[in-house]
Amino acid sequence: MNPSEEKDLNNWLIRSNTILQIAAILFALVFSAVILLMLGASPLDAFSLILSGAFGSSSKLAYVMTAWVPVLLCSAGLLVTFTAGLWNIGIEGQVVMGAVFATGLMQMLQDSFPPAVVLILAAFAGLLGGALWGMFAGGLRLYGNVNEIFGGLGLNFIAGSLTVYLVLGPWKRPGIGSTSGTQPFPPSLWLPTFKGFQVSPIEILLGLMAIILVGSALRGTHFGLRLRAVGKNLRAAFLKGISVEKHTLLAFGLCGALAGLAGWVLVVGTSSRHNLFPLISSGYGFLAILVVLLANLSAMWSVPISFFFAAISMGSLQLALQRQLDSSLGGVIQGMLLLSILVAKGLQSRLLFRRER
Amino acid sequence: MDFSVLIASVLAASPPILFAVLGETITEKAGVINLSLDGSLLLTAMAGFIVALHSDSIIAGFLASMAVGAFIALIIAFMSLTLHQPQVATGFVLTLLSRDLAYVLGNPYAHLPGPQVAHTPVPGLKDIPLVGPILFDQNPVVYLSFLAIVVVWAYMFETRPGLKLQGLGERPAAAFVRGVNVTAMRYVHTLVGGALVGLGGASFSLMVKPGWARPYGVEGTGWIALAIVIFGGWKPIRAALGAYFFVALQTAVNLLQSAMPNVPTQLFPTLPFPLMILTLLLVTIGNAEWMSRVLSRLPEGMQRCLIRTLKTLQTSPPASLGVLFKKE
Numbered sequence: 001m002n003p004s005e006e007k008d009l010n011n012w013l014i015r016s017n018t019i020l021q022i023a024a025i026l027f028a029l030v031f032s033a034v035i036l037l038m039l040g041a042s043p044l045d046a047f048s049l050i051l052s053g054a055f056g057s058s059s060k061l062a063y064v065m066t067a068w069v070p071v072l073l074c075s076a077g078l079l080v081t082f083t084a085g086l087w088n089i090g091i092e093g094q095v096v097m098g099a100v101f102a103t104g105l106m107q108m109l110q111d112s113f114p115p116a117v118v119l120i121l122a123a124f125a126g127l128l129g130g131a132l133w134g135m136f137a138g139g140l141r142l143y144g145n146v147n148e149i150f151g152g153l154g155l156n157f158i159a160g161s162l163t164v165y166l167v168l169g170p171w172k173r174p175g176i177g178s179t180s181g182t183q184p185f186p187p188s189l190w191l192p193t194f195k196g197f198q199v200s201p202i203e204i205l206l207g208l209m210a211i212i213l214v215g216s217a218l219r220g221t222h223f224g225l226r227l228r229a230v231g232k233n234l235r236a237a238f239l240k241g242i243s244v245e246k247h248t249l250l251a252f253g254l255c256g257a258l259a260g261l262a263g264w265v266l267v268v269g270t271s272s273r274h275n276l277f278p279l280i281s282s283g284y285g286f287l288a289i290l291v292v293l294l295a296n297l298s299a300m301w302s303v304p305i306s307f308f309f310a311a312i313s314m315g316s317l318q319l320a321l322q323r324q325l326d327s328s329l330g331g332v333i334q335g336m337l338l339l340s341i342l343v344a345k346g347l348q349s350r351l352l353f354r355r356e357r
Numbered sequence: 358m359d360f361s362v363l364i365a366s367v368l369a370a371s372p373p374i375l376f377a378v379l380g381e382t383i384t385e386k387a388g389v390i391n392l393s394l395d396g397s398l399l400l401t402a403m404a405g406f407i408v409a410l411h412s413d414s415i416i417a418g419f420l421a422s423m424a425v426g427a428f429i430a431l432i433i434a435f436m437s438l439t440l441h442q443p444q445v446a447t448g449f450v451l452t453l454l455s456r457d458l459a460y461v462l463g464n465p466y467a468h469l470p471g472p473q474v475a476h477t478p479v480p481g482l483k484d485i486p487l488v489g490p491i492l493f494d495q496n497p498v499v500y501l502s503f504l505a506i507v508v509v510w511a512y513m514f515e516t517r518p519g520l521k522l523q524g525l526g527e528r529p530a531a532a533f534v535r536g537v538n539v540t541a542m543r544y545v546h547t548l549v550g551g552a553l554v555g556l557g558g559a560s561f562s563l564m565v566k567p568g569w570a571r572p573y574g575v576e577g578t579g580w581i582a583l584a585i586v587i588f589g590g591w592k593p594i595r596a597a598l599g600a601y602f603f604v605a606l607q608t609a610v611n612l613l614q615s616a617m618p619n620v621p622t623q624l625f626p627t628l629p630f631p632l633m634i635l636t637l638l639l640v641t642i643g644n645a646e647w648m649s650r651v652l653s654r655l656p657e658g659m660q661r662c663l664i665r666t667l668k669t670l671q672t673s674p675p676a677s678l679g680v681l682f683k684k685e
Contacts, residue, residue, distance in 0.1 A: 038462065145641040153580050153584075154633060155634070161628070289449065324464070339432075342447060
């Protein structure tokens with residue numbers, strides 16, 4: 001192949017890639033529109049409802065931004081485990097355990113220390129809770145040969161049972177225990193927000209810092225390189241003297257810690273109910289798995305995609321409130337986007353394969 | 358409660374998970390993981406209920422569920438076998454997507470009364486003492502589930518395509534050399550497995566848990582089914598026993614609930630899940646390296662006894678499960 005031909009081929013590949021990606025996004029939208037038509041609803045009405053539900057007012061935008069943070073933190077964590085070639089489906093449970101540890105610590109110390117100290121200590125408790133739960137899944141894989149997908153799922157269920165037990169048992173509200181959760185914390189233990197814009201700068205900063213730190217650590221450090229080696233090829237990494245055991249546990253611990261921090265945000269942050277309740281993780285962890293896969297494991301792309309996904313999730317809540325529709329339509333759009341992008345990726349590599357032959 | 362009534366109720370509640378486990382066993386035997394079970398079961402349950410309601414035909418409902426299940430499996434097969442994308446990623450997306458689709462499309466049908474599989478005792482056979490009330494005082498779907506275990510077992514171990522299937526998951530290259538069309542065989546078995554999962558979904562909405570709702574109340578079962586496939590060591594009979602074991606566990610937990618009124622009721626449905634992890638640990642821990650080190654230090658009698666127990670429990674997956682096969 002001479003240079004000009006090669007350049008043509010490259011141009012063609014880039015162009016075909018863009019076209020395929022746009023087609024994939026359009027397909028996901030058309031698919032969702034067809035679903036809406038099947039239900040006798042107007043797609044345009046539903047889509048505009050989602051948009052106005054996400055960006056229609058400053059308070060709605062604030063809501064999206066606070067839902068963005070847990071997804072961002074979980075995405076940062078998942079970048080680590082995915083790089084190490086691990087499927088951390090246990091992330092939901094790690095979020096829950098972060099929330100459990102943070103709540104426990106705050107209940108213990110709220111009367112004896114100033115609020116700021118309690119909040120900071122609770123953040124560390126969240127980090128610890130998530131990290132321990134993550135390393136539990138890692139340990140099951142390493143020492144029990146339990147595939148991390150099933151170990152993680154089982155641990156999700158166990159974390160769920162634990163919150164139900166805590167909320168109805170030892171941590172129940174004075175008087176009646178109910179699944180609506182523990183006694184909410186006083187406003188002094190809420191993260192401070194802007195005046196007139198219900199967003200906590202601390203949350204946003206933490207989320208962005210986490211993904212920037214993880215992104216640059218994975219790209220530019222020796223640690224990132226070793227982690228990638230473990231993810232790409234266990235045997236080669238082993239032969240090079242990289243401890244697979246250590247890196248697996250470390251990856252799970254780091255991801256769990258960031259997920260646990262997301263759990264802390266869900267207890268003290270702006271969008272939270274300021275207490276511990278069953279299902280507190282709200283699917284943010286699973287959503288982050290979709291985000292990171294859609295971003296093709298890029299930290300940079302995870303930032304806008306997680307924001308966009310948070311907007312879809314929050315916006316589609318309006319479908320249930322204002323129309324006779326189920327809010328899961330947001331999930332359909334998100335899932336379909338990823339599925340069709342994966343198809344586009346597959347088609348692209350098929351095309352490439354054909355050209356090479 | 359009468360013991361035979363108890364066993365009969367376990368058998369009657371088992372078909373959904375049993376069909377799903379058998380279907381996934383076939384799929385994974387061929388070397389493909391259909392991770393979407395938790396979503397597939399919900400979507401096929403919803404589809405079966407709606408079709409049965411509109412057509413007023415239970416059979417149409419079951420067929421629709423099987424078609425939906427096979428279609429989801431087709432996406433997984435196409436993405437993996439034709440487009441060479443990772444199976445776990447596709448399966449995970451389809452889990453969430455199918456679940457959400459079921460909630461969205463099923464929304465207008467929530468809490469509607471609908472058709473249900475009728476109780477059909479087998480005349481004559483049901484009067485056999487002990488066995489009769491357990492096995493033959495059921496409905497056609499339960500009979501079909503018994504039959505399915507036998508058929509899948511016979512197919513896998515007694516027929517030529519079944520034997521080829523064994524090779525497909527273990528050493529696809531060897532199967533290819535012998536003239537087996539690996540990709541086509543994998544497509545077929547993934548689709549058949551998906552259709553069986555669909556049968557499981559319909560058994561939920563038209564029999565065990567008639568109707569539709571959000572949440573439907575069986576969320577999580579698909580993941581359990583995937584774990585039971587591992588527990589079953591990719592063998593149909595052992596997998597079926599695993600399914601019965603799990604449903605028996607659920608029944609036991611329900612009984613426990615009425616026996617222990619002081620414990621919050623919301624806690625009980627979650628109990629089988631931790632137990633599932635423990636059983637999974639039991640069947641996989643024998644493969645761990647440190648285990649053999651620990652065992653070698655024990656006194657000989659105990660060592661032999663433990664090794665034998667672990668070996669019996671131990672299972673290992675088809676060697677090329679989830680691995681792409683490319684003709685070089």
